[in-house]
Amino acid sequence: MNTSKRLAIFQRLAEAIPEPTTELNYTTPFELLVAVVLSAQATDKGVNKATAKLFPVANTPQAILALGEVGLKEHIKTIGLFNSKAANVIKLCQTLIEKHGGEVPRDRAALEALAGVGRKTANVILNTAFGEPTIAVDTHIFRVANRTGLAAGRNVLTVEKQLDKTVPKLFKKDAHHLLILHGRYICVARKPRCEACCIADLCEFKDKNLT
Missing domain, CATH: 1.10.1670.10 (Helix-hairpin-Helix base-excision DNA repair enzymes (C-terminal))
Structure with missing residues (x-):
């Protein structure tokens, strides 16, 4: 071509x-990160339904850790593979706090080091949250x-x-x-x-x- x-x-x-943008609902890079991790093999509509209940209760790494894995599962149990996704979200929250001051890094290698985050998810975050091409x-x-x-x-x-x-x-x-x-x-x-x-x-x- x-x-x-x-x-x-x-x-x-x-x-x-x-106005091309994601159909996942989010207000911060962290909310987007969680939503994208949850969206693997799931629809954006289904993820939005779950995060509409989750984010008002917990939308920071600290708040999700306070919720705990069992509490997180209660909020996302309508999403496919919610058990493994909950475990990954808890792990990535721990890493964000321990290594990045609770903030989502604007760096591919650091993003891909997070639980549940591969190259595709890292690219989504870099593009949608940070405006990278x-x-x-x-x-x-x-x-x-x-x-x-x-x-x-x-x-x-x-x-x-x-x-x-x-x-x-x-x-x-x-x-x-x-x-x-x-x-x-x-x-x-x-x-x-x-x-x-x-x-x-x-x-x-x-x-x-x-x-």
């Missing part, structure tokens, strides 16, 4: 999605990147590196959410809504569903 086509794709996505490749971005021809790759790291190289600088900060939201609502997995797609004529997907 050539540079001008990439630029046109992101220009159109930005017009179609004027990182791209966290989830299932939506992986699908959209490969399907459209924006970035081809058999694994998420390859796709991330391709996007990091090729996304126009002007759209680098918003690319993560533009691609996720496009994948979540238009370029869906089973039957992409090509007839409603703002980049259908630019997309290089061979099996477009235009009817």
Whole structure:
């Protein structure tokens, strides 16, 4: 895919999605961190439902530790894998207090050292909480990147590196959410809504569903 086509794709996505951001509800970097850890293999809607009850009670590392693992589980038991997620959140709270003064670090290595946090989650925090131009490749971005021809790759790291190289600088900060939201609502997995797609004529997907 050539540079001008990439630029046109992101220009159109930005017009179609004027305020690209996460659909997780949060007010601080710590709340976002907890929400993203809880969102693994769960829907944003389900996480928001749980955190709407959790955050008014405990939205700092100290408050969650005071709640304890059993108390935390009570608030997040509607989310899949809540037992392991509760254990990870407790551990990451302990690390934040012991090593970072209770604050979420703005550093990839430090973030990835936290329990329950991998490269994808670290990228989300760096991008959404701190405005860094990182791209966290989830299932939506992986699908959209490969399907459209924006970035081809058999694994998420390859796709991330391709996007990091090729996304126009002007759209680098918003690319993560533009691609996720496009994948979540238009370029869906089973039957992409090509007839409603703002980049259908630019997309290089061979099996477009235009009817």
